[in-house]
Amino acid sequence: MAEKKQIAIVGGGIAGLTTAYYLQKQIRAYRLDYEVKLFEASSHLGGKIETLKKDGFMIERGPDSFLARKESASRLIYDIGMEKDLVRNNTGQSYILAGKKLHKMPKRAFMGVPTELKPFYQSRLLSTKAKARISVEPMLPKGKEAQDQSMGLFFRRRFGDELVENVLEPLLSGVYAGDIDELSLMATYPKFYEVEQQYGSVIKGLQATMPKPPKQKKGVKPPGAFLSLKNGLESLVEGLEAKLDPGTVQLETSVDHIERKADHYHLLLGNGEVFRADAAVLASPFFAVQRMLSQYDFMEQLKEMKATSVATVAMTFDASAIKKDIDGTGFVISRNSKYRITACTWTHKKWEDTTPEGKVMLRCYVGRPDDSGVVDLSDEEIVQIALKDLNKIMKIKSKPLFSVVSRWKKAMPQYVVGHLKRVADVRANMAIHLPGVFLAGGSYDGIGIPDCIDSGEQAVQNVLAYLRE
Ligand code: FAD
Numbered sequence: 489m490a491e492k493k494q495i496a497i498v499g500g501g502i503a504g505l506t507t508a509y510y511l512q513k514q515i516r517a518y519r520l521d522y523e524v525k526l527f528e529a530s531s532h533l534g535g536k537i538e539t540l541k542k543d544g545f546m547i548e549r550g551p552d553s554f555l556a557r558k559e560s561a562s563r564l565i566y567d568i569g570m571e572k573d574l575v576r577n578n579t580g581q582s583y584i585l586a587g588k589k590l591h592k593m594p595k596r597a598f599m600g601v602p603t604e605l606k607p608f609y610q611s612r613l614l615s616t617k618a619k620a621r622i623s624v625e626p627m628l629p630k631g632k633e634a635q636d637q638s639m640g641l642f643f644r645r646r647f648g649d650e651l652v653e654n655v656l657e658p659l660l661s662g663v664y665a666g667d668i669d670e671l672s673l674m675a676t677y678p679k680f681y682e683v684e685q686q687y688g689s690v691i692k693g694l695q696a697t698m699p700k701p702p703k704q705k706k707g708v709k710p711p712g713a714f715l716s717l718k719n720g721l722e723s724l725v726e727g728l729e730a731k732l733d734p735g736t737v738q739l740e741t742s743v744d745h746i747e748r749k750a751d752h753y754h755l756l757l758g759n760g761e762v763f764r765a766d767a768a769v770l771a772s773p774f775f776a777v778q779r780m781l782s783q784y785d786f787m788e789q790l791k792e793m794k795a796t797s798v799a800t801v802a803m804t805f806d807a808s809a810i811k812k813d814i815d816g817t818g819f820v821i822s823r824n825s826k827y828r829i830t831a832c833t834w835t836h837k838k839w840e841d842t843t844p845e846g847k848v849m850l851r852c853y854v855g856r857p858d859d860s861g862v863v864d865l866s867d868e869e870i871v872q873i874a875l876k877d878l879n880k881i882m883k884i885k886s887k888p889l890f891s892v893v894s895r896w897k898k899a900m901p902q903y904v905v906g907h908l909k910r911v912a913d914v915r916a917n918m919a920i921h922l923p924g925v926f927l928a929g930g931s932y933d934g935i936g937i938p939d940c941i942d943s944g945e946q947a948v949q950n951v952l953a954y955l956r957e
Contacts, residue, residue, distance in 0.1 A: 493521045495951055496755055496765035498743045498780070501535025502937055503929035504771035505728045506564060506944030507951075512733055513567075514952060522955065524733070525763065527755070529742035529772075533729055536899060536930075537937075539720030540892060546720050546845040547802045549894035551937055552839065553577060553714035553721075558938035560945065564717060568727045573719060577712035577838050583819035585827065586613055586654050590819055590881055600659040601643075601680065602651075603694040613654055613822075621648035626689040631681075636905050639676060640669035646690050658820035662831060662933065665796045665900040667857045668823075675903035684752030719839060721937075743751070743772075745779045748922060767924040767954055769947040774901060774931035786917035789910050793931070795898040797863040800854035801874050802835070803888040805848045811883035828862055829854055829877045847889075850878065857902075867893040901931045926950045 495511060497504045508526045515522050523754050532538075536550040554561045556576070565571055583590040593600075594607035602608050602622060625646050633642075639660055643652045652668065660677065661668040669808055683693020704710055717723050728739065742758035746768065755763040770777045778790040818833035829852040836843035843849045852874040854862045862873065871891045878884055911932045918925055928947040930940050 492521045493766040493955055494764060494767040495522055495524045495955075496743075496753075496763060497526040498755075498768065498770045499535065499772035499776075499929065500526055500530075500533040500737060500739075501929060501940070502537060502725070502778075503940040503944045503947075504528070504532060504535075504769070505725065505732075506612070506941045507737055507769045507771060507947045508732055509564075509568070509728050509926055510945055511733075511920065511949040511951065512736070514948065516728055516912050520952075520955075522766075523890065525735055525765075526732075527741045527743050527763070528737060528739050529758070529776075531740050533737065533739070534722055534725035535773075536896065537721045537725055540724035541720070542890065542892070543643045543804075545802075545804055545847070545849055546842040547849070547851075547892050548716075548721060548842075549800060549802075549898065550899075551721060552833070552835070553716040554937040558936065558942075560941040561938040564680065564941055565717070565724065565727075568716065568731050568860060570724065570727050573717045573723065574833065575716055575718050575839070575841065577714040577716070579709045579712045580837055581815055581816035583640065584613060584655060584658065584822055585819045585881065586822040586825055587597075588880055589814075590814065594655075596653075598694055598698060600651075600655040601676070601694065602647075602691055603698055605691070608651075614650055618648055618650035618654075622651055626691050628689065628864060630684050630688045636672050636674045636908065638669050638905050639671050639673045640667075642673045642680065643668070646684070654822040654825050657823040658830065662820055664684060664902065665798045665830070665853075665855055665857070666902045666904075670690060670857075670902065670904045672905045672907045675907040712838075716839065736828070743780055745782075746922075746925070753922075753925065767951045769926050769928050769944075769951060771928040771944065771947070773898070773929070775898065777927065777931075781922070784917070784921060786914060786921070789914055790931075793907075794902045794904065796855065796900045796902060796940045797831075797855050797860050797895070797897045798853055798900060799849060799863045799870060799893055799895045800853055801893045802849060802851045803871065803891040804843075805850070805884065805886060805888055807846050807848050809884060809886035810848055811885050812881075827877045827880075828859060828873045830856055832874075833876065850874075852878070855896075863895050863897065867891070880946050901935060903935075924951070924954045 497507050508524050511524050538549040540547045571944035582593045591613040596604040596607050657668045684690050743755045745756040747754045748798040753765045774790045774793050778787050781787045817838040821827050822892045832852045833891045835851045870893050926947045928943040933943045
């Protein structure tokens with residue numbers, strides 16, 4: 489009997505796990521003669537997804553939720569039978585901290601970009617000059633730029649600098665912990681470019697294409713835009729692991745190098761062994777992939793990519809410790825304000841099941857491209873920075889009951905201008921020089937959890953098509 493074809497998956501984050509799960513589903517359904525092996529360098533699965541439970545609190549050390557409108561994550565959760573665990577965030581006022589003041593996020597905005605001007609005219613977030621500047625957006629000619637451009641360049645041209653720095657930067661580039669003047673518009677939010685080109689104006693384009701918000705009954709809050717799981721996002725990792733065939737996962741085993749042989753590949757493992765694979769999905773970060781395939785010049789392009797480091801700090805308190813509570817779910821910080829935290833979520837309000845009655849959990853972010861050193865400070869120093877910043881707007885009278893600092897070094901891949909072309913070029917070269925080896929995960933096609941799941945699903949299609957050939 490012919491030996492089963494071996495499919496190797498490198499990396500056990502959400503992208504690698506999704507790939508393994510859907511591959512084995514297809515293998516079972518169509519009785520394919522393939523076997524899947526997933527190699528994970530660390531001692532646990534999940535990659536950036538990590539949930540900690542302590543003293544009745546549930547703390548997400550990395551991501552805390554995913555966007556509900558991107559359907560692949562919910563689809564996967566239904567597929568593994570965990571849909572009953574899905575929870576939606578509580579909605580509430582969100583703010584932008586500019587100077588020493590929390591400003592309500594202007595209504596009728598999409599990621600901070602106006603779809604109507606009136607709420608922005610009413611906000612004190614912008615100067616009179618900036619309000620006049622955004623009002624001309626519908627009249628401006630559309631951009632001639634046919635190639636990629638930075639988000640900063642695009643939005644500064646359409647709306648002026650102040651809207652970009654006070655509102656858009658913390659929202660749009662905050663997701664990537666990146667610099668708005670370097671991040672690629674086409675690799676992050678191409679929709680803005682498309683509506684500008686089609687409607688001649690971003691505001692007009694958003695008005696024409698955004699679904700109208702459903703009519704809200706008085707006193708009823710609109711549904712939240714994010715989903716998570718009642719036992720934390722790590723329960724998705726556990727749920728997926730439980731669905732894999734026994735023996736699929738090999739922990740504490742890095743893939744250090746990959747060599748192409750006549751009709752297969754050799755994966756050189758950190759433990760000195762060699763794994764023979766007929767196809768492979770590389771679902772580890774771009775810099776690990778570049779090292780595995782460093783003999784290929786075209787992989788140098790991945791070396792040019794950058795990743796920023798961030799840390800999250802979750803702090804828990806008795807509710808009585810907060811003397812000046814704020815009605816809302818959190819805030820981001822405008823680029824020109826002198827704070828070192830970049831955002832804060834009132835987790836006990838946004839995700840109330842994470843926090844016991846009578847307690848409060850605040851979760852802040854630190855780490856920006858121009859402040860990456862903050863991540864290397866001690867836990868105590870990071871907590872002090874967060875408390876000092878928070879105390880400028882809230883009166884926190886006691887020390888936290890406990891705090892949890894989570895460092896994520898080189899964790900946020902930067903999709904800088906030219907990203908799509910670079911990735912397409914690497915993939916085109918791989919198709920020629922490394923047939924049957926595919927890329928998946930947050931380094932390439934979107935960093936959100938649903939994007940990583942999409943990339944895993946795509947990798948499954950690619951591997952199956954390749955092995956069928
Ligand atoms: P990873 O999770 O990085 O997994 C890659 C795995 O590969 C790791 O386990 C690593 O150990 C392993 N590996 C590396 N090298 C090797 C090797 N040589 N051999 C074998 N294994 C190797 N997204 C959202 O949608 N919502 C959020 O709220 C959100 N918040 C975030 C907050 C933080 C602090 C961070 C850091 C990210 C956040 N993201 C969020 C982004 C999202 O979490 C990530 O993009 C996503 O989890 C990445 O998944 P992945 O599988 O591509 O990679």
